Amino acid sequence: MEIYVHIPFCQRKCAYCDFLSFPADADTQKKYMKALLTEIRDFPCDPPMEVSSIYIGGGTPSFIYAEAVAKILQTIRERFVVDGDAEISMEANPGTVTADKLALYRKAGVNRISFGCQSADAGELKELGRIHTWPEFQESFRLAREMGFTNINVDLMSGIPGQTEESWERTLRAVAEMGPEHISAYSLILEEGTPLYRQYIEQKNILDTGVTQKEMISILRRKHAAEDGQGMRQTDADPEIRQTDGKQDIRQANGNMEIRPADRVQVCDAGHLWLPDEETERLMYDRTAEILDAYGYHQYEISNYAREGYACRHNIGYWTGVPYVGMGLGASSYMSRTRYRNTSDLDRYCRDCSLGRKWQALTEKDMMAEFMILGLRMTDGVSENEFLHRFGKTADRVYGDVIRHYTDLGLLERENGRIRLTRRGISLSNTVMADFLP
Amino acid sequence: MGSTDQSRIRNFCIIAHIDHGKSTLADRIIEKTGLLTSREMQDQVLDNMDLERERGITIKAQACRTVYQAKDGQEYILNMIDTPGHVDFNYEVSRSLAACDGAILVVDSTQGVEAQTVGNVYLAMEHDLEIFPVLNKIDLPSAHPEEVKTEIEDIIGIDAEDAPEISAKTGQNVDQVLEAIVHKIPAPDGDPEKPLKALIFDSLYDSYKGVIISVRVRDGSVKAGDRIRMMATGAEEEVVEVGYFGAGQMIPCDELSAGMVGYITAGIKTISDTRVGDTVTDADRPCDEALPGYKKVQPMVYCGLYTEDPTKYPDLRDALEKLALNDASLFYEPETSAALGFGFRCGFLGLLHLEIVTERLEREYALDLITTAPGVVYKVHKTDGEIIELTNPSNLPDPSEIEYMEEPIVKAEIMVTKDYVGSIMQLCEERRGEYQNMEYLEASRALITYHMPLNEIIYDFYDALKSRSRGYASLDYELIGYQRSELVRLDILVNKEPVDALSFIVFAGSAYDRGRKMCEKLKDEIPRQLFDIPIQAAVGSKVIARETVKALRKDVLAKCYGGDITRKKKLLEKQKEGKKRMRQFGEVEIPKEAFLNVLKLDEQ
Numbered sequence A: 001m002e003i004y005v006h007i008p009f010c011q012r013k014c015a016y017c018d019f020l021s022f023p024a025d026a027d028t029q030k031k032y033m034k035a036l037l038t039e040i041r042d043f044p045c046d047p048p049m050e051v052s053s054i055y056i057g058g059g060t061p062s063f064i065y066a067e068a069v070a071k072i073l074q075t076i077r078e079r080f081v082v083d084g085d086a087e088i089s090m091e092a093n094p095g096t097v098t099a100d101k102l103a104l105y106r107k108a109g110v111n112r113i114s115f116g117c118q119s120a121d122a123g124e125l126k127e128l129g130r131i132h133t134w135p136e137f138q139e140s141f142r143l144a145r146e147m148g149f150t151n152i153n154v155d156l157m158s159g160i161p162g163q164t165e166e167s168w169e170r171t172l173r174a175v176a177e178m179g180p181e182h183i184s185a186y187s188l189i190l191e192e193g194t195p196l197y198r199q200y201i202e203q204k205n206i207l208d209t210g211v212t213q214k215e216m217i218s219i220l221r222r223k224h225a226a227e228d229g230q231g232m233r234q235t236d237a238d239p240e241i242r243q244t245d246g247k248q249d250i251r252q253a254n255g256n257m258e259i260r261p262a263d264r265v266q267v268c269d270a271g272h273l274w275l276p277d278e279e280t281e282r283l284m285y286d287r288t289a290e291i292l293d294a295y296g297y298h299q300y301e302i303s304n305y306a307r308e309g310y311a312c313r314h315n316i317g318y319w320t321g322v323p324y325v326g327m328g329l330g331a332s333s334y335m336s337r338t339r340y341r342n343t344s345d346l347d348r349y350c351r352d353c354s355l356g357r358k359w360q361a362l363t364e365k366d367m368m369a370e371f372m373i374l375g376l377r378m379t380d381g382v383s384e385n386e387f388l389h390r391f392g393k394t395a396d397r398v399y400g401d402v403i404r405h406y407t408d409l410g411l412l413e414r415e416n417g418r419i420r421l422t423r424r425g426i427s428l429s430n431t432v433m434a435d436f437l438p
Numbered sequence B: 001m002g003s004t005d006q007s008r009i010r011n012f013c014i015i016a017h018i019d020h021g022k023s024t025l026a027d028r029i030i031e032k033t034g035l036l037t038s039r040e041m042q043d044q045v046l047d048n049m050d051l052e053r054e055r056g057i058t059i060k061a062q063a064c065r066t067v068y069q070a071k072d073g074q075e076y077i078l079n080m081i082d083t084p085g086h087v088d089f090n091y092e093v094s095r096s097l098a099a100c101d102g103a104i105l106v107v108d109s110t111q112g113v114e115a116q117t118v119g120n121v122y123l124a125m126e127h128d129l130e131i132f133p134v135l136n137k138i139d140l141p142s143a144h145p146e147e148v149k150t151e152i153e154d155i156i157g158i159d160a161e162d163a164p165e166i167s168a169k170t171g172q173n174v175d176q177v178l179e180a181i182v183h184k185i186p187a188p189d190g191d192p193e194k195p196l197k198a199l200i201f202d203s204l205y206d207s208y209k210g211v212i213i214s215v216r217v218r219d220g221s222v223k224a225g226d227r228i229r230m231m232a233t234g235a236e237e238e239v240v241e242v243g244y245f246g247a248g249q250m251i252p253c254d255e256l257s258a259g260m261v262g263y264i265t266a267g268i269k270t271i272s273d274t275r276v277g278d279t280v281t282d283a284d285r286p287c288d289e290a291l292p293g294y295k296k297v298q299p300m301v302y303c304g305l306y307t308e309d310p311t312k313y314p315d316l317r318d319a320l321e322k323l324a325l326n327d328a329s330l331f332y333e334p335e336t337s338a339a340l341g342f343g344f345r346c347g348f349l350g351l352l353h354l355e356i357v358t359e360r361l362e363r364e365y366a367l368d369l370i371t372t373a374p375g376v377v378y379k380v381h382k383t384d385g386e387i388i389e390l391t392n393p394s395n396l397p398d399p400s401e402i403e404y405m406e407e408p409i410v411k412a413e414i415m416v417t418k419d420y421v422g423s424i425m426q427l428c429e430e431r432r433g434e435y436q437n438m439e440y441l442e443a444s445r446a447l448i449t450y451h452m453p454l455n456e457i458i459y460d461f462y463d464a465l466k467s468r469s470r471g472y473a474s475l476d477y478e479l480i481g482y483q484r485s486e487l488v489r490l491d492i493l494v495n496k497e498p499v500d501a502l503s504f505i506v507f508a509g510s511a512y513d514r515g516r517k518m519c520e521k522l523k524d525e526i527p528r529q530l531f532d533i534p535i536q537a538a539v540g541s542k543v544i545a546r547e548t549v550k551a552l553r554k555d556v557l558a559k560c561y562g563g564d565i566t567r568k569k570k571l572l573e574k575q576k577e578g579k580k581r582m583r584q585f586g587e588v589e590i591p592k593e594a595f596l597n598v599l600k601l602d603e604q
Helices: A026-041 A066-079 A099-108 A122-128 A134-146 A165-178 A195-208 A213-230 A246-255 A261-269 A278-294 A313-320 A346-351 A364-375 A384-391 A395-408 A423-427 A429-434 B022-032 B038-047 B051-055 B087-098 B115-126 B145-156 B174-184 B310-325 B351-364 B418-430 B454-458 B461-468 B508-525 B565-580 B593-599
Strands: A002-007 A050-058 A081-092 A112-118 A152-158 A182-187 A298-301 A304-306 A324-327 A332-335 A338-341 A358-361 A412-415 A418-421 B009-016 B063-069 B075-081 B102-108 B130-136 B197-206 B210-219 B221-223 B227-230 B236-238 B241-245 B250-253 B255-257 B261-265 B279-282 B301-307 B331-337 B341-348 B369-371 B378-382 B387-390 B402-417 B434-442 B445-453 B474-485 B487-494 B504-507 B533-539 B542-549 B582-585 B588-591
Touching: A002 A066, A002 A313, A026 A066, A026 A324, A026 A346, A050 A066, A050 A313, A066 A081, A066 A099, A081 A313, A099 A134, A112 A122, A112 A134, A134 A152, A134 A165, A152 A165, A152 A278, A165 A182, A165 A278, A182 A278, A195 A213, A278 A298, A278 A304, A278 A423, A298 A313, A313 A364, A332 B565, A338 B565, A364 A384, A364 A395, A364 B565, A384 A395, A395 A412, A418 A423, A423 A429, A429 B565, B009 B022, B009 B115, B009 B174, B022 B063, B022 B075, B022 B102, B022 B130, B022 B174, B063 B174, B063 B241, B063 B261, B075 B174, B087 B115, B087 B197, B102 B115, B102 B145, B102 B174, B115 B130, B115 B145, B115 B402, B115 B474, B130 B145, B130 B174, B210 B221, B210 B255, B241 B255, B301 B310, B301 B331, B301 B351, B310 B331, B310 B341, B310 B351, B341 B351, B351 B369, B402 B418, B402 B454, B418 B434, B418 B445, B418 B461, B445 B454, B445 B474, B454 B461, B454 B474, B454 B504, B461 B474, B487 B508, B504 B508, B508 B533, B508 B542, B508 B593, B565 B582
Parallel strands: A002 A050, A002 A324, A050 A081, A081 A112, A112 A152, A152 A182, B009 B075, B009 B102, B102 B130
Antiparallel strands: A182 A304, A298 A304, A324 A332, A332 A338, A338 A358, A412 A418, B063 B075, B197 B210, B197 B279, B210 B261, B221 B255, B227 B236, B227 B279, B241 B250, B241 B261, B301 B341, B301 B369, B331 B341, B378 B387, B378 B402, B402 B445, B402 B474, B434 B445, B487 B504, B487 B533, B533 B542, B582 B588
């Protein structure tokens, strides 16, 4: 079994982030920790279950007081049996860690640290609304090594507004030169409810009226200047914003932009609809695998690359159907064909972590679909034997038509009892995966 | 009620620009009046007629009768007749107006005279209706009734000095409207002793009563047991019941006599026997001649209708049968398409009628439909002397077998205010119109006559007309015959495969332009797929336009971890739903809306 622990706090919400995370004061953090520890302590398992990996994510787990992490791990150890060689990861933001904090994490048992670096380019970091600089990341990384972390991941992002193939390559190389064990390279996805999304809609709405790119920029300039004159309204990040529909977002986008003036002007000056086009993005994606391969990183999942032996065991667990318990605000758990999710309402969670929990039973068809969809995310794909073993029938019997269709189109391939996406299939994986759904 | 009481009947309609308060005023009139005369009330009690029983039947009727106790102490029967509002149904509108003796013109006193106001008044004037204006919404602070009165007099040319100033919303001065109805609208003047002569202005099908026809009795009278004949269709039946429409109820009565508006049921099973505009008479004592103005409504526009799921074909057949019960102008017959399977070639009054029917089929009968390009009826003269009436482009013979082709020509009469004469004439020229005549009816209003191919009119002409005249132009057209013309079939090929459902007949000179637009539009309608998709327009074997839908290059979820699985699955489910709305054409998936959308090319 795996354990995920969610820390929903950060210093400031990033422009692209739709995760359940928001700034919070020390009191709120303490109150939350109390509820979280109660959830772990009261987890019903007798005899205690064995835990193969722990992942502390967020938010920014390194943002809250360092002792909290130690306390969480200690409480887990009291309730569960944590394997001696368990992978214990935590996410950290460059600029929020110090030598002391890192030493404390190490001592508490954290053996893998994951830095949200995103880019080596100052402009791109600003575009994303990140709080750190590239030199700060370099410093944090150096400190982590110094404190004895031998398994470090670095998160990077392609498809950032204004990003070019060249700047993306520079970022990749700069990070690879530093030699982390693991690199996650994600394409930016515009999520509804995020400032970047609103900004996109705002620009799209203007362009849809038939004006040119240039006119749009001057319209935006005037509009923003007028807004700035009145003083910008700041919104608190809404943890439930993900559930708002598109319409609402457009309305919010018109009235309530949570984007700092400096960023906006820069976005406009880029002179294009600020996102790299699809073809550029695809080229970036292909270059990622090539470049990282040259540095000895093997791609093992759509967005994940690792040196030999350093693939993230915890995440592989998600993709191969290992049961997991999620502790904390909005965290999801999965075991015995059931998935449940904690409330996303902080007050409710702090009152009683089991309030407002949503349960979902999975049918056999759901299970098979997930086996395929999640399994195909990995470059090794899924094992046909494993499918037969789990569901008592062959993958061919259930998905024969789909597999054949996409094999014929060159998006899937079968080899040595495994089914996997081809290189082209990865780029078009949604199309393929959708057809495995019941 | 005796047949001598015509002097106390008023038959009228309410005409207004949209949102000027037509239905609010109608509601207020119903509210301020009663449904039964005092004598009928007594009869009801005596006859012990169970009104409650009838209340269960709610029918959306095109007429409503109320009873008004006027200031002169008399009771008046007010018949309000509703009118539909689009050029496709111009004929139906004209029959509704023909059933009235007068019209109330409602003008919003905050807005003044607007486009539809003018159009509606002209139509009513053509039927010699007595029109009196009413100024609505005077409760609003922005009302300026005096200026609006001047406007009515200047633009429309009717006296507005005594126009009641009302608020249909609050009910203020609505009694003045009721008095004006009594005093300004003439009473009917038919002869109750003459043989029955009644105008059908609406008919609807009810599964219990059969066809219910709405009539305005001109002369004579009709009661249960009478044998009636529809003069145009020749259908004869015995009357089962006569009565009138209260607000949403059918209230039976003994007799409908000259001047009255009401309904007749006669166990008629098919609505095509009771055509709007036809004259009902007594089968045993028929009148000499029918009322003027009847036209057998002919479908002008044809297209193919198919179900997306071919196995739903029988459902479509049943649904069309049911719709046709209530829509005499809907024509349908089975046909087959290589690309779409079994379906129906259907005939409609116009494009709006087409849209209404397809929407009802989809919504009320839960059918997913595919609609082919609308066309008109062409005459193909073959070299062997045979003449084919072509309603389906797929049946066009090989060019080598065609001597020549003819297309239907209409006389289009466009009424327009003088400011737009130039732009409307330009539009007609663009659409191959042949100028016939122009006359000024008044200083500000002109009637322009063109002979034009119907083909051009069904191709978005009405919208173009409205947009180039800011809504002030009205169009009427009638078929005047056929004319030889250079016509070709334009084929659309998706991924090199001709889509027979998208082929249409077009004037040779417009083929390139239309083909290019079709390709451009189709390109926007077909989502990118796993490979490049060429879209071509061709006449015969010659490709005249081409576009390409570029292959999808990247469609991937960057992240999917334990907390996102449910949400990411939902995204994929959405994508799968999207695929379901597609129709497979060879290797290509085409969304079903693509067809209708491609057909709606804008005039730009």
